[in-house]
Amino acid sequence: MDIFRWDVTLTVLGVVVPIFAALYEFVFVGRKRLGYRVQMDTVASDEVHSSYAGALQRLERDGGDPLLDPSFVLLRFENNGATHIDESDYAVLDDDRVGIRVAFPGRRVAGLVVTELSHEYLRPSFEGDSGLHVRDGVIQLPRVPMNRGTHYKVLAALEREEGETRAPGTEFAPPRVIGGIKGGVGSGDIPETRSRTGISLPTVALVCFLVVIIVTQLGISLSADDENAPLDCASGELTLTGSTAFAPVLDEAADSYESSCPDAEITVAAGGSAQGLTQLDRAGREHPDGRPPMLAFSDGAKDDGHPQLLPRPIAFSLFTLVINEDAGVLDLTPEQLRAVFDGRLTNWTELGGNDVPIRLVGRHDDSGTRRVFQRQVLDGDREPASTSDNCRDRDPGADDPVIRCERGSTDDLLDAVAATPGAIGYAELGAALERDELPRARIAGHEASLEAADHDAYPFWETELAYTYGELPADSLAxxxxxxxxxxxxxDLIRAHGHRPCAELQNPVLCRPLTDD
Incomplete structure (x- = not known):
């Protein structure tokens, strides 16, 4: 018997190598990583003999004396790691407002400006008594909280230190960046990065490796004499209804099942958890055998009134708050959230944010995501009725202090929050992660994560349940x-869309089909 199997070996390699590459990039290399680039370091005095030099010939100190060998430096600081960086992540004492110091050997700073903020919410970090200073010719930058991918730039005018000499045409020594990040790459230093264009060599090598694996496995599959039908295939028609938050998983799973079992026809018609449960209950009562070819998926347990519907835990689903970047707020306590959604707070300045009216974007009343939000975050309080169709203008006769609108699906809600200044809404985490333009607000300092939910630190989660009408025949397509x-x-499909299979949870109590109180 041939014990060695090429298909198994190739499968293992195809899984292990990308996982190792991802771990290397995001765990060993790309954890918390704050880097900088020197985008310009040029002397302003060597080439000013042109008649067009203008103001460059008049670079002066505050007292009017000309700068010695003036030069300009443009620095870009960026969060190029895999996680966010908070104020507490800077490797300085708690009472030190300065997170980064930049010295220029042989030169002193004559003036600076902070420019090109990648997001407006970075601005308050540099205002007031933030820690932004020039002291003893050294730039002092505050401890700026930075989301993944954000950056800011510092433009500095410098002059040569008195007593230092420099031959014409020679370059000054490069700047020295002093600072560190707790838990960052290596020793936590802030390394100088390089701007790259094109595809990196490791990426090309990994893609080529995976192409070889795929082509080889395809050849093995085509050459194999396997006429057996896939295991556990069933035929017939099946309708999947209910949760729109879980619909992307169902779409992909239905396509995958039909590819393996060509005699099956599966239709996904998600219109909301409550609507799906009602459809399944009606279909079961009207079906001659009481066994309708339908499954209903719900974000959380059913309401009273459907005694024939039986739940089966499928996944642990995390939800998150999404907020328009104009709001300038990224962290809210449960008490603040309740004050926002019941209309007691009407402007983001009341929460330390920008001067933008608060606008609320919710889901329709039959949405399972809305029910989870009301139950887990609003302590069971219902969201008030909609007061706007376009999320910007109040409907005639509406007297709610804030503008509220509702959307029928997760994608529509995300679009509305992204397009409406000052808007806040809620969505399934996997869908929100695909929208880079939408910041995700933390709840009491905690991001949406399995670990936070497991320790009762993050409240916005629910069990995704599949409901059947009575017991299913073992040989049915459902x-x-x-x-x-x-x-x-x-x-694998559940995990790929940001959920976690119930079978993987260390604490199985998190996946439980409880009825509503």
């Missing part, structure tokens, strides 16, 4: 699809 959704292939 039963086969549920088994498929909870086996390895289905778990």
């Amino acid at each position: 039963a086969s699809f549920l088994r498929y959704l909870t086996n390895q292939v289905g778990q």
Whole structure:
């Protein structure tokens, strides 16, 4: 018997190598990483003999004396790691407002400006008594909280230190950046980065490796004499309804199942958790055998009134708050959230943000995501009714102190929050992660994560349940699809969309089909 199997070996390599590459990039190399670039370091005095030099010939100190060998330096500081950087991440004492110091050997700073903020919410970090100073010719930069991918630039005018000499045409020594990040790469230093264009060599090598793996496995598959039908295939028609937040998983799982089982036809018609449960209950009562070819997926447990519907835990779903970047707020306590959504707070300045009116974007009343938000975040209070169709203008006759609008799907809500200044809404985490332009607000300092939810620090989560009308026949397409959704292939799909399979949780109590109180 041939024990060695090429297909298994190639599969293992195809999985292990990308995982190792990802771990290397995002764990060993790309954790918390704050870097800088010297985008310009040029002397302003060597080439000013032109008649067009203008103001460059009059670079002066505050007292009117000309600068010695004036030069300009443009520095870019960027969060190029895999996680966010908070004020507490800077490797300085707690009472030190300065996070980074920049010295220029042989030169002193004559003036500076902070320019090109990648996001407006960075501005307050440089205003007032923030720690931004020039002291003893050294730039002192405050401890700026920076989301992943954000940056700011510092433009400085410098002059040669008295007593220092420099031959014409020679360059000054490069700047020296002093600072560190707790838990950062290596020793936590702030390294100088390089701007790169094109695809990196490691990326090309990894892509080529995966192409070879795929082509080789395809050749093995085509040459194999395997006429057996896929395991656990069922035929017939099946409708999947309910949660729009879980619909992307169902779409991909249905396509994958149909590819393996060509005699099956699965339709995804998600219109909201409550609507899906009602449709399943009606279909079961009207079906001659009481076994409708339908499954309903719900964000959380059903309401009273559907005694024939039986739940089956499928996944642990995290939800998050999304907020328009104009708001200038990224962290809210549960008490502040309740004050925002019940209309007691009407402008983001009341929460330390920008002078922008608060606008609320919610889901329709039959949305499971809305019910989770009301139950887990608003302490069971219901969101008031909509007062606007376009999320910007109040409907005639509406007297709510804030503008509220509702959207029928997760994608529509995300679009509305992104397009409406000062808007805040809520969505399933996997969908929100795909929208880079939408900041995700923390709740009491905690991001949406399995670890935070497991320790009762993050409240906005729920169990994704599949409901059946009574017990399913073991050979039915519905039963086969549920088994498929909870086996390895289905778990991979669930995980890929930001959820976690219930079977993987260390604390199985998190996945529980509880009824509403």
